Structures are given as C-alpha cells and as structure tokens.
Amino acid sequence: MxxxxxxxxxxxxxxxxxxxxxxxxxxxxxxxxxxxxxxxxxxxxxxxxxxxxxxxxxxxxxxxxxxxxxxxxxxxxxxxxxxxxxxxxxxxxxxxxNPNSPSPKIAAGTAELTGPLADKIATILETQINPAIAGHGGFAELVAVEGDTVYLRLGGGCVGCGLAQVTLGQGIEVAIRTAVPEVGAIIDVTDHASGTNPYYEAAKK
CATH class of the missing domain: 2.60.300.12 (HesB-like domain)
Known part of the structure; x- marks a missing residue:
C-alpha cells in the first residue's frame, strides 16, 4: 500500500x-x-x-x-x-x-567567515559550494573581487554544462549571498565553449 x-x-x-x-x-x-x-x-x-x-x-x-x-x-x-x-x-x-530544479543543492554551512570579502568567498567555495557540485564533476574558483563585485570561474563538469547558469543562479549565487550579504554582482567568467566533458551538455543548435 x-x-x-x-x-x-x-x-x-x-x-x-x-x-x-x-x-x-x-x-x-x-x-x-x-x-x-x-x-x-x-x-x-x-x-x-x-x-x-x-x-x-x-x-x-x-x-x-x-x-x-x-x-x-x-x-x-x-x-x-x-x-x-x-x-x-x-x-x-x-x-x-515546480520550485525544484535539476541544479545541485548547496547546503548552508557553519564555517566562520572573517577577514576581507575575498577570504569570505574563498571559504564559502571551499566548505559549501565545491563539495556540493563535486558530485557533478565540477568546481568553482574565485578569480577576483573588485569592490563588492565577485568574479567566479566554473571548472570540470560545469564547463560547457547546459545547466551552469541554473547552478550559478540558484545554487552558488544563493549560497554566497546568504552567507555574505554584502556581495554585489556575481559574474561568471567561464569560457563554456571550451568544455569537453560537461555533466549536462547543452542542446546543439
């Protein structure tokens, strides 16, 4: 039953x-x-x-x-x-x-966030975000912080992935803004055209 x-x-x-x-x-x-x-x-x-x-x-x-x-x-x-x-x-x-999406879920973390904005972002990436997207063969790295603007690059299975913007917008960005509310724009500088093994391949046009 x-x-x-x-x-x-x-x-x-x-x-x-x-x-x-x-x-x-x-x-x-x-x-x-x-x-x-x-x-x-x-x-x-x-x-x-x-x-x-x-x-x-x-x-x-x-x-x-x-x-x-x-x-x-x-x-x-x-x-x-x-x-x-x-x-x-x-x-x-x-x-x-459906409020759910195929993007991997990123759990809230408990790591203490101190120091400059770049250090806080690096801690979030290391303790929350990368463990979550590692199951999809991907990772995110901090490229630069200019003022309150954060530049990220996605790697591994996230490069060329058709769901990368969902992962960024509904997973990574939400996790960062929740933990570090003073963050301004979050910009993806990944060259997605170079992806050779995306977890989910974008539909070919």
Whole structure:
C-alpha cells in the first residue's frame, strides 16, 4: 500500500476537474489514479510523465494523495524533486509549476567567515559550494573581487554544462549571498565553449 500520510504536490481545482474529465474516458475510470513522475531533464527544466494506473498498482514506496474523487500517485523516485510542485490547468493542457530544479543543492554551512570579502568567498567555495557540485564533476574558483563585485570561474563538469547558469543562479549565487550579504554582482567568467566533458551538455543548435 502506498504512503498516504504525506503531502508532496498540490493540484488546482480546475486541473482536478480537467483530469477527472480525461479519466472518465478510460475503462474502469473509478479505479484509476493519476501517476506523476519525473522522466528526465530538457534544457533547464525537468520533464514529466502523467499517466493513469489502477490505484492498487501503486508501489509501497510511492506517495498516494487524494484530491476529491481523484487519487494521485507520486512515484517514489520523483518525490523529492516534486516537493511543493503544483499541477495547473492551462488552455487545453496541463502544466506543472515546480520550485525544484535539476541544479545541485548547496547546503548552508557553519564555517566562520572573517577577514576581507575575498577570504569570505574563498571559504564559502571551499566548505559549501565545491563539495556540493563535486558530485557533478565540477568546481568553482574565485578569480577576483573588485569592490563588492565577485568574479567566479566554473571548472570540470560545469564547463560547457547546459545547466551552469541554473547552478550559478540558484545554487552558488544563493549560497554566497546568504552567507555574505554584502556581495554585489556575481559574474561568471567561464569560457563554456571550451568544455569537453560537461555533466549536462547543452542542446546543439
């Protein structure tokens, strides 16, 4: 039996109505649940799959939620990445607003930050940021500090990575600004065109 005491996603009333209308066209509709899962990454966003399965086929590790007459199964391997997401109805379609991104998460650190701004940034890179992005084969290094402007270079798997700007904007930059609020602009000076082994390769045009 799937886990039922946890709330992972939300669905707008309009989306529930639309999904129930689609389900009504299926055989044994009353026995079906909507399943939601993440299937991969495209560009800077997750890709999703929404299908119907019999409620009884939900795995024990899946999360089962109920929205009026609509049971929804969130697949176990997608739960963490769908936390806080909302399914909404658009113009003849369904959309998912997901606060999560494929960018690696950078945890808050406890290292003491003292000295000049450059020393503080170097400490954040060493103790928080590089351990987090090392799993993607990448690292970040401080190039220079001019006034309150910080110049960074990404290396390893981050060079040429299609998600580098997500990692910088939602991971590295947030971590730096949280720990060192006096920082001004944060500028990426990486030559991403030189990347030979990016963790996630940008789509070729």
């Amino acid at each position: 799937a886990i039922e005491d946890r709330s992972v996603i939300s669905i707008t009333p309009e989306a529930v109505e639309a999904i129930l209308g689609i389900r009504a066209q299926e055989p044994d509709a009353e026995e079906l649940a909507l399943t939601v899962s993440i299937t991969g990454v495209k560009g800077l966003l997750f890709t999703y799959e929404l299908t119907f399965i019999p409620v009884v086929d939900a795995a024990a590790t899946d999360v089962l939620q109920r929205f009026d007459d609509l049971p929804v199964v969130v697949r176990a391997d997608s739960v963490a990445r769908l936390e806080g997401a909302t399914i909404r109805a658009g113009e003849g379609t369904l959309g998912i607003d």
